[in-house]
Amino acid sequence: MTDAAKLSLGSKQLDYPVMSGTIGPDVIDIRKLYAQTDAFTYDPGFTSTASCQSTLTYIDGDQGVLLHRGYPIGELAEQSSFMEVSYLLLNGELPSKQELENFSTTITRHTMVHEQLATFFRGFRRDAHPMAILCGVVGALSAFYHDSTDIHDPAQRVIASHRLIAKMPTIAAMAYKYSVGQPFLYPDNSLSYTGNFLRMTFGVPAEPYIVNPVIEKALDRIFILHADHEQNASTSTVRLAGSSGANPFACIAAGIACLWGPAHGGANEAALNMLREIGTPDRIPEYIARAKDKNDPFRLMGFGHRVYKNYDPRATVMQKTVREVFAELKVTDPLFDVALQLEEIALNDPYFVEKKLFPNVDFYSGVILSAIGFPTSMFTVLFALARTVGWVAQWNEMITDPDQKIGRPRQLYTGPTQRSYVPVTER
Numbered sequence: 001m002t003d004a005a006k007l008s009l010g011s012k013q014l015d016y017p018v019m020s021g022t023i024g025p026d027v028i029d030i031r032k033l034y035a036q037t038d039a040f041t042y043d044p045g046f047t048s049t050a051s052c053q054s055t056l057t058y059i060d061g062d063q064g065v066l067l068h069r070g071y072p073i074g075e076l077a078e079q080s081s082f083m084e085v086s087y088l089l090l091n092g093e094l095p096s097k098q099e100l101e102n103f104s105t106t107i108t109r110h111t112m113v114h115e116q117l118a119t120f121f122r123g124f125r126r127d128a129h130p131m132a133i134l135c136g137v138v139g140a141l142s143a144f145y146h147d148s149t150d151i152h153d154p155a156q157r158v159i160a161s162h163r164l165i166a167k168m169p170t171i172a173a174m175a176y177k178y179s180v181g182q183p184f185l186y187p188d189n190s191l192s193y194t195g196n197f198l199r200m201t202f203g204v205p206a207e208p209y210i211v212n213p214v215i216e217k218a219l220d221r222i223f224i225l226h227a228d229h230e231q232n233a234s235t236s237t238v239r240l241a242g243s244s245g246a247n248p249f250a251c252i253a254a255g256i257a258c259l260w261g262p263a264h265g266g267a268n269e270a271a272l273n274m275l276r277e278i279g280t281p282d283r284i285p286e287y288i289a290r291a292k293d294k295n296d297p298f299r300l301m302g303f304g305h306r307v308y309k310n311y312d313p314r315a316t317v318m319q320k321t322v323r324e325v326f327a328e329l330k331v332t333d334p335l336f337d338v339a340l341q342l343e344e345i346a347l348n349d350p351y352f353v354e355k356k357l358f359p360n361v362d363f364y365s366g367v368i369l370s371a372i373g374f375p376t377s378m379f380t381v382l383f384a385l386a387r388t389v390g391w392v393a394q395w396n397e398m399i400t401d402p403d404q405k406i407g408r409p410r411q412l413y414t415g416p417t418q419r420s421y422v423p424v425t426e427r
Contacts, residue, residue: 003017014037017029024060055397056393056397057230061308061309066314068089083107084100086103089228111187121133124178130172130377130381133175134381135253142247148160149247157396165389175378176381197385217321218372221321225386227390228394233263233264237255242398243398244406252392274301275338301363302359303352304355318364325371329371
């Protein structure tokens with residue numbers, strides 16, 4: 001590593017400090033670039049720009065590595081729980097047994113939502129997309145919880161963080177219930193975070209709901225695998241909104257809105273739709289041939305990843321989980337046979353292996369969620385539910401970062417130069 005990066009621009013010769021993290025690429029500190037050169041850098045999508053310092057999540061896409069506070073995602077998904085991972089992301093260390101119990105109890109006590117929110121839901125059309133409802137309701141939380149919107153008060157930031165993590169499953173379940181015309185169910189404090197969500201989603205007042213431990217574990221793993229993913233589009237949106245001083249509920253609503261974009265949160269739905277298009281296992285060779293044909297626009301969804309150039313480490317856990325869920329639910333749908341056979345081909349066909357088009361987490365999660373009984377319109381809602389803890393942890397880190405300023409990306413202007421206004425009668 002060099003002590004400085006040297007830049008030659010016209011007659012100017014400038015040195016810029018090189019910063020090193022604990023792991024990962026070095027970063028050239030260009031904060032003084034504009035002041036010293038009157039020039040910006042050009043980086044569409046900010047894919048070569050570090051927008052912040054963070055201690056939360058590390059990704060090495062080439063090696064297929066994902067760490068939360070240093071812990072590999074595979075170990076967390078196999079051995080931990082979503083509540084434990086949430087504590088880890090928020091506090092930096094794994095909790096003791098007592099700390100985990102206290103944290104879980106705190107979250108449980110915040111799961112109920114203000115009763116007037118039920119009236120708020122009725123303002124939406126019955127056929128409204130659950131993500132539209134989720135975005136609107138979360139954005140409105142600041143109108144109900146005035147005592148936790150002061151971002152300069154550490155105690156209020158903690159309360160807001162706990163409220164968002166706790167109430168998101170309740171709001172998500174209410175969005176689903178509203179869309180299918182069923183009554184809302186209140187949370188049950190005797191159940192786990194994930195078990196409670198399953199009951200609020202699929203239970204009805206007329207009979208008791210028994211949580212299936214295999215399904216509960218599978219969904220808890222999916223939540224863990226989606227809890228945080230470094231500075232992705234929605235997380236960057238939360239940080240950007242937060243940099244203006246917006247309240248935490250507004251910031252998380254902004255993240256939900258960004259996640260709703262099909263290029264971000266809709267990948268598992270796209271993968272499931274592809275499986276439905278293929279339909280039956282006998283049509284797989286036809287679609288494999290189309291995927292290999294450069295002149296055919298068809299692409300296999302759920303294979304390969306923008307960040308992971310190797311195997312998606314989250315998919316390794318899901319590969320096992322999908323079989324556990326299928327066995328427990330005695331799945332016979334040909335769509336799932338298509339999924340398993342496609343997986344086998346992708347892991348062994350030289351074409352896919354050479355291009356590293358391995359099944360990713362979206363491929364497996366969409367299949368699992370469908371088997372459990374979630375409609376595709378709920379897939380991104382579940383993604384948002386899980387990612388809320390990451391957004392909240394990133395927001396808290398941003399608020400306490402002394403280097404953080406209000407976000408203000410620059411541009412390369414290519415429009416008209418200055419010109420004089422011409423009255424409408426003379427045009």
